[in-house]
Amino acid sequence: MADENQNDHMDEEDGFKTPVPEKKRQKTKKIAIEKGDHDEDATIDISVNQISEKPDRIPPVVAYFASGYDPSAQSAGGKSPEVTVYRHTEKSKRRLQVVVSPPGSSVEFVGSNYTGEQTARQTCVYSLGVLDKETQTLKILPIAYNKIYRLEPRVKKFESEASESEVIPQELNEDEQREELNKSFGTKKAINDEKKRRARNLGDGAEALDGRLDKIDVNATALESTSAIVARNIPPHNASATTPGDAYPIEKIIDNGEWDFLQDVYKLQAGAPTDAYPVFVRNRLHMLRDIRDETEKQTVSCVLSLLTHLVKFKDINSMDGFDSAKNHKFPAIIRQKCKSLFKDSDADRMPADKINLLISYVLVLSLHVDKFKTDPEDIAADLRISPVGLRRHFDALGCKFAREKKIFLATLPVPLKFPETSMRRKRR
Structure with missing residues (x-):
């Protein structure tokens, strides 16, 4: 450029x-x-x-x-x-x-x-x-x-403070030489294998990071709001919010330019076929028709539409759900959003941490639709996960389960309280 x-x-x-x-x-x-x-x-x-x-x-x-x-x-x-x-x-x-x-x-x-x-x-x-x-x-x-x-x-990354007027060339070690060669001439499989090998090496201990941390100068306050997202693998949130709606703000999940491309569910009220939509969406159409406030109806419709695209994006990148999503039409801006959030650019399939992040996004959207009291049964069917297996994903979002009329509902108490992560000590 x-x-x-x-x-x-x-x-x-x-x-x-x-x-x-x-x-x-x-x-x-x-x-x-x-x-x-x-x-x-x-x-x-x-x-x-x-x-x-x-x-x-x-x-x-x-x-x-x-x-x-x-x-x-x-x-x-x-x-x-x-x-x-x-x-x-x-x-x-x-x-x-x-x-x-x-x-x-x-x-x-x-x-x-x-x-x-x-x-x-x-x-x-x-x-x-x-x-x-x-x-x-x-x-x-x-x-x-x-x-x-x-x-x-x-x-951004700053240059080394050793010299401001000149860049001192550094000799690449064996691992860095192999990485550079793979980037230039290696296949996708070789590049992915090299990334996995380096990730395993970085996980061996803090000594593996010696000589690397001094090359990056990070503004800690700028990363304060995003570090929890990376560590917990959940959508943008406000842990000190006093209302459930502010705990996971919908405007942080749906950008300004995306609302106009999430109008398909709103048109379903006219009697369009719904077989291609997730079970969760089909079961909420009657609730959508009963909403009198037009602004609220538009908001809920867009949330249901984005939830549909996320479920289909997960299906189209998995073996068991590909047939149900192969004919789904994604708006270009939503497809780009899904790729940037949930998929590595050089990978054919979604990694496990990206799948968990997508599931967290879907659950947050379902909570917004059901006013933060949702039955996980139908959304579990859409995500092809058992309700019991889905519970740990709700727990990671700070949700609690409460029984109402013999049904366990996932609720979102505020302020958010996340489960404590236990660090396992590596055996010598």
Whole structure:
């Protein structure tokens, strides 16, 4: 990817104009903008100039921080965050990536227009207006490929502190040489075998990590909210939440750009066939029809739709459920989400830890639908797991079981209390 200067278009206005007739090129509009009562003039006349795109330059980029980071608050105390825009030069020049690096931090914010929420079909065209009060000119510029970028936090790796001006080459040991050769010339099987071998070596003890930890500098506060997710292999959560709905926030599970692609269950109320849907979804359609609040009905429908896709994704990646899911249609944005969350890029099958994570996502969605009191029998049938075997997955989420009318229901008490993990000591 090549680093591009995104501000050049502001200096060369003519560079964005496409070949048009001379009369149309020089045409500008004049409009009046009302001002407040405290000003002397009621309106000001400005010239509006709409600038078109130039192929060799990047139009303005609009991005927002999903984590709530405020760059203006940081810049007030000193340096402003560094903003860099990259563009692919080989595959496609329309593939952009935005990187915001706060000064002195080991976390940077990254967004792209070819992954995640940005892959959804854009139904709106965005433009940016820049008003120059001195020249009374309003310039209308197109947003880069009509995308609004979602910036996600990423932990970055720093260079060795031994020397800031030069990189000292290090000789690769035997294991690192084998890994590099496998990456360049090895088959998928050889690469996977090498990963398993290295994982076994890393599990032998803390001494296996000597010489590696000093190469990575991690901001502990940035990972505080995600470390529990990695260790417990569960969806994003708030352990100190006071209500069950806030314990596993649905907005952390379904991104903003995914809601429009989860409308199929909502249409089932019109009498569409339901045989292809999981048992859990079919058994909740009557409850969906009884919901009077339209916003709540839309939310529950989207949750049921995502639950369906997750169950089918598990089936299509397993031997016993492949036939039931081979004709299932995944929205592109949901398929990409499932692959990034539950499957390694170079593996043909889902690893065990990813399967457990997918099951945790499905159980959290079922809890939301049943208002955090759910009978695990039907969802266990969809996941092809016995209700007893599914209980440990509920326990990992902090759930408790209570008997109501001779039925054991999984409930979610708050604040969350997770089971303590016991570490086995290795025998010498």
